Amino acid sequence: MRSDLDIINDWIQEDSKVLDLGCGNGELLQHLMGKKNVKGYGIEINADEINNCIEKGIPVIDQNIDDGLQNFGDQSFDLVVMTHALQQFRRPDLLLDEMLRIGKECIITFPNFGHWRNRLHLGIKGRMPVSEFLPYNWYDTPNIHFCTFVDFTRLCDEKGIHIKRWAAVDGHLRDHWWIRALPNVMSETAIFHVSR
């Protein structure tokens, strides 16, 4: 079990109605359906992942999030979750608005581009970072909108989005005190719980 799932799990109310944007193989939803009795739906575009969810009995909808989420009603979910995907969309800012229109609350996780190793890569080598966790070249990466931990908090400020709580973890999604102390430099993954 990935431990960012454990962090998210602790933040989620029992019996919530949850929409997971980019749900992959449905691991998070399966976990929450089992432990928190949530009513979950995943949105996914990858054919193999969709079939994987269907096999496991996790409700999954084949939909391109970049084409919009207008088919979901205002405040129709208790929670909208998006793990490791925000940076892959055309307009993460507008997507965040959409998530908070559909869900009463949102949980978002993303790779923190401000991590010291990325800074070193760019600052010393002068090249775009490629790592175990971000294994793509600049030209073939699905991650078209990287941001840092601080960038995200600024965006929330500008939009008047309330950050209920946050966590910052390393590449193995573990929590440490030194990451908590300096999240923008030390965390590889940022986790935010936000609402309007």
Add this chain to the structure above:
Amino acid sequence: MPDTIPADSVGIVTPNIAVFETPLALSSKQTLEQYELIYETYGKLNAKATNAILICHALSGDHHAAGYHSMDDKKPGWWDSAIGPGKPIDTSKFFVVCLNNLGGCCGSTGPTSLNPKTNKEWGADFPIVTVTDWVESQARLADYLHINTWAAVIGGSLGGMQVLEWSIRFPDRIKNAVIIASAPKLSTQNIAFNEVARQSISRDPDFHDGHYTANNTIPVNGLGLARMLGHITYLSDDSMGKKFGRKMRHDDYQYNYGIDFEVESYLRYQGEAFTKRFDANTYRLMTKALDYFDPASATNGDLSKALSSAQCDFLLVSFTTDWRFSPARSEEIVDALVRAGKHVSYAKIDSNKGHDAFLFPIPRYMSALNGFLNRAHNILIQESN
């Protein structure tokens, strides 16, 4: 003709006929005093009768979904690619039932049957039956077969409409619903296509107001034309283009109104072949059943509310180049199910085959069906232990 029966085929099958003496009250307020349903079954019903799957056919389908009637058959049943031992609708796990719907022309009571009151063929006097009537008659067939609850009801196109109706009308008799390339109601354009098909039949001088048999004739031109039109709408521009392009019959244009292009010859052949196996009155009736289907009409157009009684798990499937029942139409059902808080999954399959794609064993489509039904089977086993 198969030289040998393939290992994943259900083999040689024989249709059965169920006779019903209890009158069936129809949506049209007419009553069918008695009727017969022809059906086929594949696989074995388990002791508790919990592993049965109902297959609902589309406009021109019938009860012969899989296997062969004899070693002389040129082709197996219409959905043989999906039904058989080891196939997605796995007959080594499930007992599969497929019937010819009422009003059909392949052995169930319909316009080509004898009207017991007149002892003549019903012809155009056969009452129009609806999807609701079909589902009611299918429930009676289930009773007849001692099946209380279907493990799954599966259908494409008009068949998918029957599945949707099952989920609403008999929520406690269906565990899983698979709705493929379907819609919660026809679009205006779809109704318009159906009307052209019906008009081409009824305007054929050989139609005789639907009593062509009594006049010893068949409206082959009208029925053929209706099929040609329908056939075009079941294909995509891309698939027709790939198959025929502008391929010609002769080296040069003929400058007459005969056949220049291969696609013309193909359509004429399709139209003509259809008239040999299908009845014109049944075709008109089936298109009416399509037009009338609209389960949300009972809830002021709120499909989500109409589906509130449903209890089964749903799998919806659509195909990217299907424009007769486009993905957007399947998505209307998906969205309504999500709003109603129902268990639903949806796969939009890449295919260039248009509406016809639902009859092809496209790997991603078959794998989705397989995964969904495997899970249904696993749950069955858990529940029986």
